Amino acid sequence: MNAPSYCAASAMPGLVQHVTTSLDVGGAQAMLVKLVEAGVAKRKCARPAVLSLMRPGTLAPRLRDTGCPTYTLGMSRGIPGPVATLRLLRITAMLRPDILQGWMYHGNLAASVAGLAAGRKVPVFWNVRHSLADPSVEKRSSRALFALSARLSRSADGIIYNSRTAAKEHAAIGFDPSRAIHIPNGFDLSRYRPDPSARSRLRMVFGLPDEGILVGMIARNHPMKDHAMLVRGIARARSAGHDLRLLLVGPGMGGPDTALRQAIATCLPPEAVTLADERTDVAEWLPGLDLLALSSAWGEAFPNVLGEAMACGVPCIATDVGDSAWVLGEGGLIVPPRDAEAMGAALERLAALDGNARRGLGAAGRARAIAHFDINDIAVQYRRLYASAVQRITRDAAPASASALASDAGVRQA
Template identity: 30%
Template sequence: MKIILFTENYYRGGLDTFTATLINAWPDQDDEFTLLSNREYSGADVVRARLRRACSFVTYDFVTYAGLGHITRKNRILNALRLAASPLLRYLFLAHEVIVLRKLFSELQGDRLLIINGGYPGGDACRAAGIAWGFLPDKPCSIHNFHSLATSSRFYTKAQENAVDAMLVKKTKVFVTVSKAAATSMSVRKAIPEDKVTFVYNGLERSEHPSLTAGGADVRRDFALNKDALLCLMLATYHPHKGHTFLLKAFRRVSDAIPQAHFLVCGYGNEEEIAAVQREVDGLGLDGKVHLLGFRSDAMELLAQSDVLMVGSQEFESFGLTCVEAMARRVPVVATRVGGLPEVVVDGEGGFCTERNDVDSYAAHVINLLRDEKLRKEQGEKGFSRYLQHFTAQRMALEYAELLKSE
């Protein structure tokens, strides 16, 4: 069976991990994969580097509405004109995408289509792909996978959006996302019925979480920390909704209670975003205790050496893959009750969850874990058991295969 994976994506990130993991863990070795993506998708190189089985890579070159946005944002006047025309222009682009993709799908001669969308509505080309596939004769309906919380349409595009959603529903077998919270968020799209939406938890491959290797990064050595330093880690982009301010306030309390504690912050961010977090660090008097590292290719090595993973998301968190990465390495997690995070981090089963504005409770959980080595190890083992039960790549891939192949 030839399976086409379709995406429209302009960034590197979790979708790359998901795509590579899904292909690697796919249960049927006889199936063939083709990844069809926009030319600007830089994450395709990440997927290619991580694959352990064959996959064809095909790009489409037509300009999408989102692609046009990436171009016009460089010019304020052009961008203003694009936005003013969007109630009509966007849907003219979408109609064109349907026509072009129908022809492309016919040429590729795939047997099944799985659309990988960053969110919903996400990339319009992803919606166009589902509609285009549905116009091909003798093809089973596609699966539409989305990874972030669904968002409602603006009042001036509601009629157009409802029409597109209704058309896509007719051509789609099921909309599948990464958590119950994300599935529930689809209720804001009134044309998509509840019984058309389900979820499959993301999974990780066992080979993705080795223990610290000889000659690899040594955090305490690299930052000239004492051997008894206790390490808290944050793995997230430097976007405000990830909760840097909240976590720094909590860590201020942790540092007061445990002087040997240090906080490492890793993730993508531009100079302005990182500088804003640095000002927070300085304002709280945490210089020397908080280390802003930016993106690290060896982030999993750092995680393996950390004592606690701190996740402070304040909104827009559909799942929380870093929590699973920590559980797979027996590192306890303290997270906020936002979006899908409570589905991953269950109190006492690998970590703890607090309300997103409860700095004192959050800090108390971190302090308890750092002070009590027995508790840390106990929660680490429970988290690992939870990972094996719910979040393996094999379990995820099997559920997608069943959805895709069932008639």
Template identity: 35%
Template structure:
């Protein structure tokens, strides 16, 4: 059983989806529970034949009600192993699993630092840290930086294993589909397209990117596409920020889209301007389609990118602008060469197949440890 805080579009949720669908022959052995609603990923999994249960956790009594519902479900289903994804699922799913007598429990840490402006999440994390020594059998961190930081937060150091996010080649996009998307977006020939994918949130650094874009040389012919939840014209704060920097006609707000592979193929380069990350799915997917990347040195981004792109310190619009200028001034061949190196690196060193095998090995090790302890 996999228990996730939610199944909306996000790095952890996408990784869960990829992990499950990499072995479709196992779907009858799995149950996926979302503490919140089904979300788009839950709907996609259900449409593919996976059993998805949404608890629709909401309101002042959300925690005790969800704990009761979850414990009841676990007693009915009797899973052999429970793997939880993200802080709230770790805490609630972990307590419910132990109350229901589940023998094997694995937690998942999918961020390096606490999200900005989430006091309740901080309390949940602190409770998880206090219980980490005796509740889970293992804790998966998707990045070495995430492991180190959470040990600093009080998590039990002996429980951790680092398993990065994994990536598979995205489906090839027909040239006609790419051209149709470019026409839909009004992208002009000869215009260099900077793409950034991620929900609008201080952690993701869209404000830093906008400040950097305002510093780009006037003679460069570029356009930037901001993709992800709340990156849309209805976001008043974001549109005002663009107006203040005179970028309203240079930055296009696309909001949440379900055609990310197509959009990635429309970009000339990818930018990840985040203040905080662990092992970002968006960056790895951009690399997997052969995009040269500029990213901030947060989480394990440096480990992911290696020498295939440009890594700069976070919170530095001037250095980000310099890196983007460098990439935009490269010839098309130079960008293509970097992009090909990026693709080879991410699919060679961080393939979904290898990551899936690491999870299988972890499951086997936990089961064997428990069997030995029972003898």
């Protein structure tokens, strides 16, 4: 195999060890897998290895298909205990990484601990994928984790945020703002793309009738997603005479909680809503949606599903949480969180458009995804950041600021 010419540069990291909380379906986990896949597909030099604190989940086979070594501490939940920590240190000492990259709060802290096993200076980067507009809505254990992470944030060489809003919110609770680096999510634009045949495929997969405007929301069953708000918004738009049908897909959606079931039963007739559990074939039918809606009340930084829908040319409506407004640009509409009336009004507005007008809105979203969120471009930003960190280590032993690393790599500081 012929390596790219820049591989000969001594600054290029030989191995990047990613430390993630889990490999279940989720935004952070999906981005990690896409980053590894993009690097392998382009035959770039830095070899990846992934260590999951929890047992391997749904996304682990995709990593194995790339040839990326995967390891696990076999944990269930929480911060690693003595046995798991010892295993973390042993795996890191065996791998001898040139870069340690954490993913999510537990993974970030574990990456910092893993750095202790290196026996030499190894740059440690954190990756934060969550927004904190109102920390009080978070669980007590989560707030304690945020506080611990804030105290230790100066130990990281850089903190990568996929959302500029999240970077500001974390700085407000004590995360070191000088470590902040902004790299948005990226998407495989050859996999997520407009597909006229996807409409019939979607209707067949979920057993849906041909009539009606199909609105989809792809998200796990969790209070932060506020599915009930979308249900009420759909009901309002239907009461205005628009034949909207709702498709809710995601982990736990096959058997939603009592509150959501009651909201659905109260607001919508049975034929107007379809529920389905987590699926791995989203790219095959997502382009068949007429509209994509995301009703999250809090927590989103850069929702992956928005980028995926935009790449597929599907118009979107999202709540103004995290960077959603910046992500969508001209590719959709933004409404306040927890506001079913505003969601209903936005649904009415897009439902009233003819097919050509909706397709034009979707095309604007696709163009924005191409311009800003191509996974190959995002992977280059990560590689340049890592190379910059290794170069500074080899040049002198003094720790570099995140702004200096970002500047050297041509990456935006948050």
